[in-house]
Structures are given as C-alpha cells and as structure tokens.
Amino acid sequence: MLKVENIVKKYGDVTAVDHLSFEVDKGEIFGLLGENGAGKTTTFRIIMGLLDATEGKVTLDGKKIDYNVTDKIGFVTEERSLMGKMTVEEQIIFYGALKGMSEEKSLRELDYWLEKFQIQDYKKRKIKELSKGNQQKIQFIQAVMNHPKLLILDEPFTGLDPINVELLKEAIYDLQKEGASIIFSSHQMEHIETFCEKLVILVKGHPILEGYVKDIKKAYRKKNILIEGIKDTKKLEKIEGVLSVTKNQNTYEVKIADEKVTDEVFKTIRNDKITKFVVEEPSLNEIFIAKVGEKNEH
Amino acid sequence: MSTKLWFLIHHSLKKKLKNKWFIIANILLLILVVGIINIDSIISFFGGEFNETQEVYVIDETNEIYPYFETNLNNTTTLLGMEKETKIERLEKTEEEAIETIKDSSKIIVLLEADPENYLSAKVTSNQYIDSVFYQMIVQALSETKQQIALERTDIDIEEMNRIMSPINIERVILDEQKNSQEENMSIVMGTVFPTIILPFFILVIFLIQMIGAEINEEKSSRSMEIIISNVSPKTHFFSKIIASNLFVIIQGILVFLYGALGLFLRSFQGNSSFTVVSDTIGELWNSVVSSSFADKLGYIIPLAIILMLLSFLAYSLVAGILASMTVSLEDYQQIQTPILLICLVGYYLAIMAGMFEGSTFIKILGFVPFLSCLLAPALLILGDMTILEVMIAIGILALFDGFVIKYGLKIYKIGILNYSTDKMWQKIMKAARTKE
Incomplete structure (x- = not known):
C-alpha cells in the first residue's frame, strides 16, 4: 500500500504541494486531478524520490521509497522519456537493466507487450521513427515490464486514439488484477471517471476534494x-x-x-x-x- | 547498485565505441598518423619529384674559378641537407647556346665572370623560379668562392688562408652550476617535441568535455533522465558518465599511440629514404632529445606526466559533468563549457612557451594550479624549473581538487539533472553546493 502523509513541497516562497495526504491500496486505481501547475507532477516526483518533500513522508508497504524498492515501481512521465536514437529493443533493454532485469527477461516482456499492442514490427525501429501514439505505448511498456507493485501514470493517454486508449486501459486493468497500486493523472475527466475508484483534486498544490468517486458525486x-x-x-x-x-x-x-x-x-x-x-x-x-x-x- | 553502475558504464562506452563517427574518425586518424610519418614514401609512390636531380650548368669565362665553385656548392648542399641530389657540370658553350640547352627543363645556368673591382660576378639563369633554399645555397657558394679568390690574390700563405677559412672553435661555459650546456638544447625539445606529445592530450580533453556535455544533455532533453534517476541514484549516474568518458579518452589515446607506433614500424621497412628531410628531421630531433638529457629524465617524467594527465582528465570530466547537469540544451552547454576550454588552451600555450619564461615565479605557481598543472608542470620539470617533489605537490593539489569537486559537485549534480530552467542558474548551483546530505 502506498501512503502519502501530509506532504508539503516549497520552492522559496512558492508552495507547489500543500499538505497532501492519500492512500492507495493494492489493486486500487487512484486519480490525481488538477489544472496545469496544480502540483501533480511534483507529487509524482516526490513519490518517486526524485524530489525531497519539505514536510511529510511517503511510504510503500510501510517502507520509505528509496533505490532498494524502485525496481518494483513503474513510472510513465508526462513527456515521453525515450531516447530517439535508440531502437525500441535497445531502449527496453536499457530501462530493463536499470530495473535489475536481465536482457532475456526484458526481451521476453517486450515481445509480450508488442504483441498485445499489435506493434511487433517496431521492435528494431528507432524510437524517433515511431508515431507519438506508438512512442507512448513503448513508454508504457518500459513502466510495466517489471510487473510493478506501484505504477504511476502521468497523463498516459496523451496522443493515443480511442482504440489504443482502450488497449492501454485493458492493460492497466490487467495490472490492477495482479495487485498493483496505480496512481493516475489525466486532464480527460472521462478517463478518471471510468477508471478510478478514489481521487484527489488539487488546486495550486492544495487538495480541495478527495475520497471515493461515488461518494464525491453523491455528496455533490x-x-x-x-x-x-x-x-x-x-x-x-x-x-x-x-x-x-x-x-x-x-x-x-x-x-x-x-x-x-x-x-x-x-x-x-x-x-x-x-x-x-x-x-x-x-x-x-x-x-x-x-x-x-x-x-x-x- | 554496483551492477547498475557497471551496466551504465558498459552501455555508455559501447555506445561511444560503436558509434560510426568514432570508427570513421579513427580510420582517418590512422591514415593521417601513418601517412605523416611515411609522407616521403607516399609522395615517391605517386611519382613525386624528390628523386629528381637538380642539374647546374656552369659557364666559367675565367677558366679558373669553376673548381672552387663546384667544391663550395657541393659542400653547401651537403651541409644544409639539400633533399635533391645536385649535379654540377661545366659547360663549354656560349650563354645563348646554354640557354637553348636548358629550354623546357628545370636546369640552372651559372655564368661566372671575372670582375676587376669585385673579383667575381655571376649570372644565374633558369626557365622557372628556383627553389628559394637552393638559390640561397648557390649565393652562399658564390660568396665563398669570391672570398677564396680574394684571399688567394693577397700575400697570405696557404696555411694562413686555411686558418682564416676554418670554422671557429667555441667553448661554451655556463656559470650556473645547476645548468649544463646540454640543457640548452632543451629549447629545441620544448619547441618541437613537447607540443607534439601534449597535443593529443589537449585534443582529448576537448573531446572529453564535449562528449560528457552531449551525453548528459541528450538524456535531459529527451526527459529520459527522470526514468533513469528514478531507478539509479544521481551519484551512480554521475560516476557512470565520468568513468565511461575517461575510459573512452584513455582508449582513444592508446589508439593514437598505436597508430604512431605502426607508422614508425612501417617506416622501418623503407630502408634509405629518397626524401631525406623527414628522416633527417626526426634524426636531428632525436639527437637533440638525447643530447639535452631529456631522454635520461623520461624515466620519471613519463609516470608523473601520466598521473597528472589522468587526474586532469578526471577533473575536467567532473566539472564538465556538473556544468552539463545544470544546462537544459546543448546550446547552453556550448556556452558554459567555453571557459574550461579556454583554461585548457591557456595551459597548452603556457606549456609550449614555458622555456621563454625561464625562472618566472608566476609561471611556476601556475604549474601547481589544477587544469593547468597537467600541461605546465611536466614542461617546467623538463626545463629544470620544477623539481620532482614540486610536481608531486602539484599532483597532490590536483587529487585534493578532484575530491573537493566530487564532494560538492555531486550535490549540484543531484539538483541539476532534474532542473529544466536556466533562470538564476549560478544561484541554484551555489544553493545546491551548500545543501546538507
């Protein structure tokens, strides 16, 4: 279980995240909503340990998130974090090795996911030659190839057509069934609405609404x-x-x-x-x- | 974590060594180095004119001067190392007939005429320009001939004349006991050999600085850095870049050394070269090296210089890596790296001109400064302006500097690699350096 407890992040006088708390259980999909600059990416970076929180703490299964557990975390960033000069295969082997995976295992996972997304022909193609949608699929593959306990998806459907959105949703549901805790951010509310059981809405870093989606709607x-x-x-x-x-x-x-x-x-x-x-x-x-x-x- | 470190080093190094431009550059470098060392053979192979004999026809209207001129011209060409063989022949023709003889050729006519006032006058005729060096040799031979004739016509006996014409005996005395006359030849070494030895190091430093910047910026601009840093610590990532880049330049340096050795090896099969300038030059340089006692010093100069160079590679790469982490594009990095390149350039010029500043305390102090010491300290050691102990102190200072940069640089790197704004960059650097672990 992921537990975010009262985190605050300040940059000088600016408060990017203001006393945010939430929990994501195993097999739960959690939505993080907010306008641009609301503090979603900062929150994700704090969870991943890329940024230190000014106050508060983040734990996964009761332990602080550090480089001993990051092998079991998957992260899809808002921008496509891929190196254009590499081939799909090279990129996945590279990220796989950073997650402690052997080359064989990375390639096995790659083949599985390429088939699932029906893009087997792109294995040897350079990333920069792929469409935005296909690059997004490769980014998704790098995040899920290690069957993470915690999956962070920052705007995962950007650049995808409706058919591919469905493919990706299906893959996320599969990971949910495996017991992964999933945190999800999107500007497209319909995705959050159909996808997440719980959510928090951030405005200027401050949580203004949080809880189960059905309760929020009922209370409104x-x-x-x-x-x-x-x-x-x-x-x-x-x-x-x-x-x-x-x-x-x-x-x-x-x-x-x-x-x-x-x-x-x-x-x-x-x-x-x-x-x-x-x-x-x-x-x-x-x-x-x-x-x-x-x-x-x- | 060490597995990931070695993976990143291996990945970075493999990427560099498998890069097609590395392969192309090394093929060109191999051809260039081997070619320059064997340039005479290459020119000869393509039908170069170095085998051609320079023929000189002499018309001696005095009927007595030709033997003197022939001897003097042969002596001059031998002494000054004329690469072409010179053939001198007396021509029993009129000037007009001789001009007809040399038509459409590179032959030269020297007309010797008696001059009642100046003993001798001459006229040099050719179809085209004459090689300026060879023309000077003709002029020198004519001047010497004139002096001989002039002396002969005075009442000086032969012995006296020989004494006048013989070279002067010079005894060189240097009063400073720490210096010896052999070391005066060191200026030749510093002017010719040393720049050649340190040039590859200078180029490799530039290579190193640009390579690290390009690699870090590629990962930053593609936003791959966020995924990388979420899986390996900034420290691991930083050291992987530093180690891989340093290994790469060391490999490149060894390759350049091997290309040079291959060039010399191939040269050894050539036998007597027809184009003797290269071999003579190398021979003269080698003699200078030997007579300057430089060769005796190599036993400790080389290890000290290698240690300084390795520590300097490390220093340059550490600083380049830290600065690259704070930039957001290659253009930004190109600007921020300029001061480091200039420092390296200053070091290079100070090293090759070190002989001119003999005894300067200021230059000696610069020999202890990190970034400059790698180039300047070995130069000052060769010149005798720095002792072995002082060079070892320079090494110690450099090692401390590297440790300091690692300690504070890592803090900056950790903040920098996930920073995507160049606003208040120096403030951010200073703030990051002050943060506690």
Missing part, C-alpha cells in the same frame, strides 16, 4: 435532470433552485442546485407528454470545474 448536491417531451421551458426556469435549462437535440438538460428541487420540477411538467425523466449525478468534469472555479474565486 447539484444534479442534472434529463427530460424529453416538454413544450414550455419558461415555467421550469422560474422554479427556485433550477440553475439552467439547455436543449440538446430532443432532450432538455435541467441543472438543479439540490436534489430536493427534483419534485418541484416533476410537478411542474407532469401534465406534459413526458417520455423521459432521468435524474443524473453530475459528471466529474462539472464537479472539477465547479470546485476549481470556487477555489480560484477565493
């Missing part, structure tokens, strides 16, 4: 109601607690400030020929924008 009072078959939306807009009414093709989306407003909305339109009335929890994207907006206003 604002809801969306999807309605089909209403004719007059003006009467809806007059209801206290209705924030907005927007039309998307035949469906109207009514945003409400509190779940309690649902009854009032239903009463107002029940005489119309309603074909659909669904109360939805807000998307993570909405929660994120709302929370970040609130924090920035303060």
Whole structure:
C-alpha cells in the first residue's frame, strides 16, 4: 500500500504541494486531478524520490521509497522519456537493466507487450521513427515490464486514439488484477471517471476534494435532470433552485442546485407528454470545474 | 547498485565505441598518423619529384674559378641537407647556346665572370623560379668562392688562408652550476617535441568535455533522465558518465599511440629514404632529445606526466559533468563549457612557451594550479624549473581538487539533472553546493 502523509513541497516562497495526504491500496486505481501547475507532477516526483518533500513522508508497504524498492515501481512521465536514437529493443533493454532485469527477461516482456499492442514490427525501429501514439505505448511498456507493485501514470493517454486508449486501459486493468497500486493523472475527466475508484483534486498544490468517486458525486448536491417531451421551458426556469435549462437535440438538460428541487420540477411538467425523466449525478468534469472555479474565486 | 553502475558504464562506452563517427574518425586518424610519418614514401609512390636531380650548368669565362665553385656548392648542399641530389657540370658553350640547352627543363645556368673591382660576378639563369633554399645555397657558394679568390690574390700563405677559412672553435661555459650546456638544447625539445606529445592530450580533453556535455544533455532533453534517476541514484549516474568518458579518452589515446607506433614500424621497412628531410628531421630531433638529457629524465617524467594527465582528465570530466547537469540544451552547454576550454588552451600555450619564461615565479605557481598543472608542470620539470617533489605537490593539489569537486559537485549534480530552467542558474548551483546530505 502506498501512503502519502501530509506532504508539503516549497520552492522559496512558492508552495507547489500543500499538505497532501492519500492512500492507495493494492489493486486500487487512484486519480490525481488538477489544472496545469496544480502540483501533480511534483507529487509524482516526490513519490518517486526524485524530489525531497519539505514536510511529510511517503511510504510503500510501510517502507520509505528509496533505490532498494524502485525496481518494483513503474513510472510513465508526462513527456515521453525515450531516447530517439535508440531502437525500441535497445531502449527496453536499457530501462530493463536499470530495473535489475536481465536482457532475456526484458526481451521476453517486450515481445509480450508488442504483441498485445499489435506493434511487433517496431521492435528494431528507432524510437524517433515511431508515431507519438506508438512512442507512448513503448513508454508504457518500459513502466510495466517489471510487473510493478506501484505504477504511476502521468497523463498516459496523451496522443493515443480511442482504440489504443482502450488497449492501454485493458492493460492497466490487467495490472490492477495482479495487485498493483496505480496512481493516475489525466486532464480527460472521462478517463478518471471510468477508471478510478478514489481521487484527489488539487488546486495550486492544495487538495480541495478527495475520497471515493461515488461518494464525491453523491455528496455533490447539484444534479442534472434529463427530460424529453416538454413544450414550455419558461415555467421550469422560474422554479427556485433550477440553475439552467439547455436543449440538446430532443432532450432538455435541467441543472438543479439540490436534489430536493427534483419534485418541484416533476410537478411542474407532469401534465406534459413526458417520455423521459432521468435524474443524473453530475459528471466529474462539472464537479472539477465547479470546485476549481470556487477555489480560484477565493 | 554496483551492477547498475557497471551496466551504465558498459552501455555508455559501447555506445561511444560503436558509434560510426568514432570508427570513421579513427580510420582517418590512422591514415593521417601513418601517412605523416611515411609522407616521403607516399609522395615517391605517386611519382613525386624528390628523386629528381637538380642539374647546374656552369659557364666559367675565367677558366679558373669553376673548381672552387663546384667544391663550395657541393659542400653547401651537403651541409644544409639539400633533399635533391645536385649535379654540377661545366659547360663549354656560349650563354645563348646554354640557354637553348636548358629550354623546357628545370636546369640552372651559372655564368661566372671575372670582375676587376669585385673579383667575381655571376649570372644565374633558369626557365622557372628556383627553389628559394637552393638559390640561397648557390649565393652562399658564390660568396665563398669570391672570398677564396680574394684571399688567394693577397700575400697570405696557404696555411694562413686555411686558418682564416676554418670554422671557429667555441667553448661554451655556463656559470650556473645547476645548468649544463646540454640543457640548452632543451629549447629545441620544448619547441618541437613537447607540443607534439601534449597535443593529443589537449585534443582529448576537448573531446572529453564535449562528449560528457552531449551525453548528459541528450538524456535531459529527451526527459529520459527522470526514468533513469528514478531507478539509479544521481551519484551512480554521475560516476557512470565520468568513468565511461575517461575510459573512452584513455582508449582513444592508446589508439593514437598505436597508430604512431605502426607508422614508425612501417617506416622501418623503407630502408634509405629518397626524401631525406623527414628522416633527417626526426634524426636531428632525436639527437637533440638525447643530447639535452631529456631522454635520461623520461624515466620519471613519463609516470608523473601520466598521473597528472589522468587526474586532469578526471577533473575536467567532473566539472564538465556538473556544468552539463545544470544546462537544459546543448546550446547552453556550448556556452558554459567555453571557459574550461579556454583554461585548457591557456595551459597548452603556457606549456609550449614555458622555456621563454625561464625562472618566472608566476609561471611556476601556475604549474601547481589544477587544469593547468597537467600541461605546465611536466614542461617546467623538463626545463629544470620544477623539481620532482614540486610536481608531486602539484599532483597532490590536483587529487585534493578532484575530491573537493566530487564532494560538492555531486550535490549540484543531484539538483541539476532534474532542473529544466536556466533562470538564476549560478544561484541554484551555489544553493545546491551548500545543501546538507
């Protein structure tokens, strides 16, 4: 289990990470959300031991993360950390050796993953000759080839098309089944939403929301109601607690400030020929924008 | 951790040695070194003109001067080492007929005429320019001939005349007991042999500085550094770069030495060279080395110089590695490395000009300064301006400097390699050096 306890990182007067704590159990996928510069990469660097925290500590299975345990950690950086002049094979052997793997074992793993990602022909190709998406796959392979106990994925889906995103997701689920603790950051909320059980949202280094995704959504009072078959939306807009009414093709989306407003909305339109009335929890994207907006206003 | 260190060293070294440019550069270097040592044979092989005999026709209108001139010209060409064989022949023709004879050739006509006022006058005719050195030999032979004729026409007897013409006996005395006349030849050694010996070291230092910078910057700019440093410590990474680069330049140095040995080995099969300048020059240099007592000193100069060079390779590579860690691109590194290259250049010039500053305390002090001592201290030792003990002190200072750079440099390196901003770089360097472990 990864345990991040109250970490703070300061650069002079600037606080990059401000009292952040979270835990990631074995076989759990954890999401780290935040705008650019929110402190996600700094947090990852502290976990990897690349940066020393000003305060707090990070442990993996109760032990401080140092070079005795890094062989069992996989790390995908936001930028592609690959050497363009090397071939795919050379790069994987190189990173494998740094994780204490023999050349044979690295090549065995490489063959397995290349086949899984359907890019077997690229084994002898130079990294710089590969597309961005394929480079991202190679970066992913270097992180998972050692079957890590802890996998850190900083924007892993950047540059991938939807088909490859699915391939990568499938691979991440496989590692989850193996019992790996996975930390994940992405700007694309739909990935976090479908992927992570727990998350923390960082704003300017400070955690403003944390916990299980379903609890966060439940606790968020604002809801969306999807309605089909209403004719007059003006009467809806007059209801206290209705924030907005927007039309998307035949469906109207009514945003409400509190779940309690649902009854009032239903009463107002029940005489119309309603074909659909669904109360939805807000998307993570909405929660994120709302929370970040609130924090920035303060 | 040591397994990873050796893997990184092996990987870095293999990458350098397998690089196609290393192979191409060494093929060129081999051809160049062997070729320069055997340049005479190569020129001769391609039909060079060094075998050609320089023919000189002499028209002696006085009928008495030719034997003197012939003897003097032969003596001069022999003494000054004329590479071409010279053939002198008296021609019983008029000047016009002689000019017709030498048409479309490199032959030279020397017309000797009696001069009532100046004993002798001459006219030198050729189709083309004459080699300036050979022309000077003709002029010298004519001057000597004139002096002989002039002396003969005075009442001086033969013995007296021989005494006048014979070379002067010179006894060289140096009052300083620590110096001997043999060491005066050392200036020849310092001017010719020493720059040749230290030039490869100077080039290898430049090579070393640029190689480390390029390698670290490649890993930084590709962001591979984050993955590398998350698996091996900055200390391991730093030492892998230093050891691999130093091993590489040592291998390159040994290869250059072997190319030179191969060139000399091939030369030994040539027998008498037709182009004697190279062999004569090498012979003269060797004689200078032997007579200057330089050869006697080699027994301790070489080991001391090798230790200084190895420690200096280490010093240059440590500083280059630390500076490279703080830069974010090769362009930044090119700028930041310039002062180190200039220091090395200063060391090189001070070393080859060390003889000019004989006894200078300032130059002697510079001989103890790390970066300069590797080039300057051996030069001062050869010249007798530094003792063995002083050179050993210079080695000690250099070793301490290396230790100091490792201690504080590692702190800077640890911060630097994951730093991607050049803002306030020197402040960051100083701050990093002050941090506690």
